Amino acid sequence: MSSTTRPGTTVRIESVLASLDSPDAWAVHGSVLVSEAIDRDVYGHTDLALDAGTIVAGVAAGDYRRTVRRVAVVDGGGSGDDGAPRPEDVVGRSMIALPLQGNTHAAIVHVGVHPDHRGRGVGSALWEDALAIAREAGRRVVMADSTFAPEPAPGPGAIEAPTGSGRIPRHDAATTFVLGRGFSLEQVMRHSTLELPVPPERLDALRDDARRRADGYRVHVWTDEVPDAWIDQFAVLETRMSTDAPSAGLEIEEDPWDAQRVRTASKEFHDRGQGYVIAAAEHVATGTLSGFSMVAYPHDKPEVVFQEDTLVLREHRGHGLGLLVKVAVLDELARSRPSSRRVHTWNAQENEHMLAINVALGFAPASVDAEWQLRLAGAEDTPTD
Numbered sequence: 001m002s003s004t005t006r007p008g009t010t011v012r013i014e015s016v017l018a019s020l021d022s023p024d025a026w027a028v029h030g031s032v033l034v035s036e037a038i039d040r041d042v043y044g045h046t047d048l049a050l051d052a053g054t055i056v057a058g059v060a061a062g063d064y065r066r067t068v069r070r071v072a073v074v075d076g077g078g079s080g081d082d083g084a085p086r087p088e089d090v091v092g093r094s095m096i097a098l099p100l101q102g103n104t105h106a107a108i109v110h111v112g113v114h115p116d117h118r119g120r121g122v123g124s125a126l127w128e129d130a131l132a133i134a135r136e137a138g139r140r141v142v143m144a145d146s147t148f149a150p151e152p153a154p155g156p157g158a159i160e161a162p163t164g165s166g167r168i169p170r171h172d173a174a175t176t177f178v179l180g181r182g183f184s185l186e187q188v189m190r191h192s193t194l195e196l197p198v199p200p201e202r203l204d205a206l207r208d209d210a211r212r213r214a215d216g217y218r219v220h221v222w223t224d225e226v227p228d229a230w231i232d233q234f235a236v237l238e239t240r241m242s243t244d245a246p247s248a249g250l251e252i253e254e255d256p257w258d259a260q261r262v263r264t265a266s267k268e269f270h271d272r273g274q275g276y277v278i279a280a281a282e283h284v285a286t287g288t289l290s291g292f293s294m295v296a297y298p299h300d301k302p303e304v305v306f307q308e309d310t311l312v313l314r315e316h317r318g319h320g321l322g323l324l325v326k327v328a329v330l331d332e333l334a335r336s337r338p339s340s341r342r343v344h345t346w347n348a349q350e351n352e353h354m355l356a357i358n359v360a361l362g363f364a365p366a367s368v369d370a371e372w373q374l375r376l377a378g379a380e381d382t383p384t385d
Contacts, residue, residue: 030090102255149367166349213320279328290316307345
């Protein structure tokens, strides 16, 4: 499709295909370039930028989520020898995620524009395209996020989260973009980083404290696979993650997991070139998994680690299990991936207990993410996917 933006500027929106071997792979590589440029602008590094493997794996059809990725190219820009756009011709990208199990009422949308091409209507063109896809899929709620670094100080230049925890800049272009399209701010997430290795004296003291408090529990550590003996219980933990984690005013429903979904998720990590570590706490008397923490790491970025889910079931809280499993993950990283130098994690600003654990470990605030929500007028309650 083509969309006229500013006078004299026409943006063409193209689909990103699930292949690095096709002639259209320029769209994959162009998405990577845009992602890296955005992240340098926000963070000053590319630790969190999309990579080609993640893009391709995400676009591939799945049983649990349909993901549409699109790119924007300005008509009249440069092109390759075969007439196709080049990766550097991509000026913006979008992602529309459509859950197919739980939360089938929602679409998760991300729009990003290369910093050198903002103010030309590229973001608006991508947004209108994404909105049309969400509506066609019958979704009635759109969720999105935007990142800001650093978190602004309290005052008239900041918007406070309705939870009472966390702020975002009021006059940032990303803020005005989403507010102008009817989104409401529901939650602010804190992005924090931990420098590795953690000083032994700090980690040893925290490990001893966690083990003392977690009497009656033991830890299992798994790398790159969840054992069949525990896979059903681990699926329960992932299901509870969707209901037990703080979600503020976001319309998030239970997202059911089973053993097959755990196996599928594991394969997806491997397909996009990532490994992972899970530490799970077992309540010994009942043989029940009561909590876990998981990190993933891209093999082509040996210093970088991403914190995935961490959860302690409500009925097992108060025993130091969150700290216990997080320390166990760090111990395993030090043993099996000593090249790791940074862990990135995200927590709801109102999640004081988990934030306290992270601060004790040495995590420092790096940025904040605004969690936005838009209820689509006239959308059907029943999705078509």
